[in-house]
Amino acid sequence: MIFRILEDQFAQKARESKDADRRFMRLALALGKRGQGRTWPNPAVGAVIVKDGVIIGRGWTQPGGRPHGEPEALRRAGEAARGATLYVTLEPCSHFGKSPPCADAVIAAGITRVVAAIEDPNPEVAGQGHARLRAAGITVDVGLCAAEAAFDHAGHFRRIRDKRPHVILKLAVSPDGKIGTAGGKPLAITGEAVRNRVHLLRAQSDAILVGIGTVLADDPQLNCRLPGMEARSPIRVVLDQNLRIPAAGQLGRSARETPLWVIGSELAEAAAATRLGAAGAQIIRVAPGNASGLDLSAVLHVLAEKGITRLMVEGGSRVAASFVAADLADEIWLFRGAEEVGPGGVDALDALPLSKITQSQAYKVHASETFGKDTLTIYERA
Known part of the structure; x- marks a missing residue:
């Protein structure tokens, strides 16, 4: 009986965790929309940083395409980002462009878990951002709200593909x-x-x-x-x-x-x-x-x-x-x-x-x- 109770409690916590993940990702999607029309040629990415169930940072890609959404959220979170979870609407970039890789910024900030809606089709990223995060010991979950993210990032996907x-x-x-x-x-x-x-x-x-x-x-x-x-x-x-x-x-x-x-x-x-x-x-x-x-x-x-x-x-x-x-x-x-x-x-x-x-x-x-x-x-x- 006690094991059944523990199993039910675990299942309830798992459902609550998934519900929380979805809420935070939908907030990230809403934030990303703020940049639509202003970030080209870069995608309009939204990001939310959460620690112990509390939002400690939020960001979206700024006009002109920089800073990206992740560094903007990390800047607002500051040192509190260490040990937190990052929710982001698109895979963090892993290449040097006009700014350093977002994946490196996430690692340096001490983020321990990343929930990304969708992988970036850009050949310069294409899974490499997630791989770099995992190599640094960060838990990476991909696919939450993927359809919504694909719709919001359709311009980026279409231009790349x-x-x-x-x-x-x-x-x-x-x-x-x-x-x-x-x-x-x-x-x-x-x-x-x-x-x-x-x-x-x-x-x-x-x-x-x-x-x-x-x-x-x-x-x-x-x-x-x-x-x-x-x-x-x-x-x-x-x-x-x-x-x-x-x-x-x-x-x-x-x-x-x-x-x-x-x-x-x-x-x-x-x-x-x-x-x-x-x-x-x-x-x-x-x-x-x-x-x-x-x-x-x-x-x-x-x-x-x-x-x-x-x-x-x-x-x-x-x-x-x-x-x-x-x-x-x-x-x-x-x-x-x-x-x-x-x-x-x-x-x-x-x-x-x-x-x-x-x-x-x-x-x-x-x-x-x-x-x-x-x-x-x-x-x-x-």
Whole structure:
């Protein structure tokens, strides 16, 4: 009987320990999100240091990608980190870059256990960080909240494995599948709460991309206008094959304050490039694709080379359809408003049906949210 009681007590403590591990890892994941959109080309890592059940340090990757999340948490914990547990959303790095290896900092701090959500696919790490920790006598557990971490670090993974950014396509559609009126008259599909959510997504993206058609029709700013977060506006990227973007528009006028990258064809006129460059825009030339525009794969490749990991696509129906048709939309944020546009409206995906997303076996629902009468469904690759 006494052994049964002891076994039950041990099982209870084990469950409590696992529950605690999960809580602390989810906090680390939440902290990592603070850095999204600001740490590229580095991943936005969250870290929590716990001793005797008490949080003694927390950190996340800082703007520009340094310091990394682990050293930031160790700095805040100080000497108390000795004998503690580190929860981290990505394997600590093991190589010398612009800063020393995080694994060495963890060892030097006297951490005795590391709980990592997922291994880093970067060939310079790829299990070597965990191996170095274990060689130093540190207990390393890997895989807690791995799916959540993989979703949060999708940009880092995509850039390492596929040499392109993780593409987040944002769509706002009416119940009848429209994104606007045929005449181009301004139309609010969704309400203010959705607009705020979209601006937060902008702040969590390294760059935001639209086509020249959207620029000429709407003269957008493509920045983050949430109070207190204006400095977190992403790089603005415009697909503009012939470099027609007006330097006097809102994007051109603000190019020196918030970076503007204009991607044009190698065949575009040099005079147009000079005009935009004088306004502060950076001109990027890629090979032309087919008759309808630029080679999207080439566009994404050059953006990845420049360090972009999370790319938000917020263009019109043609740009959206191009990414879906090319199988380059990795994550889709589908907002739905409550009011129909009616006959003559602009279809969300140009000639493609919306079912290409909603009923496709290529995507699965990741999450959903409600904003009054408006809804959001987030799709990810299945």
